[in-house]
Amino acid sequence: MKSQRRAPSPKVTPTVAAKIKFLWNTTNMNQAQIAARLGALNQGRVCEVVNGRKFVDVPAAEGL
Incomplete structure (x- = not known):
């Protein structure tokens, strides 16, 4: 039986990183x-x- 592979998490871009920091801080x-x-x-x-x-x-x- 073949194991199922999960899709990898998308790459984090600088734009997404900025949004993460905004949400974390606010x-x-x-x-x-x-x-x-x-x-x-x-x-x-x-x-x-x-x-x-x-x-x-x-x-x-x-802001978002």
């Missing part, structure tokens, strides 16, 4: 909620942005 949403709000994102990708491992130089968006 709402009470947790990382999983932000991932769900922005579509098919993996919570792990949100974590990388929030904790400064990715897109360190990208500022938070001005």
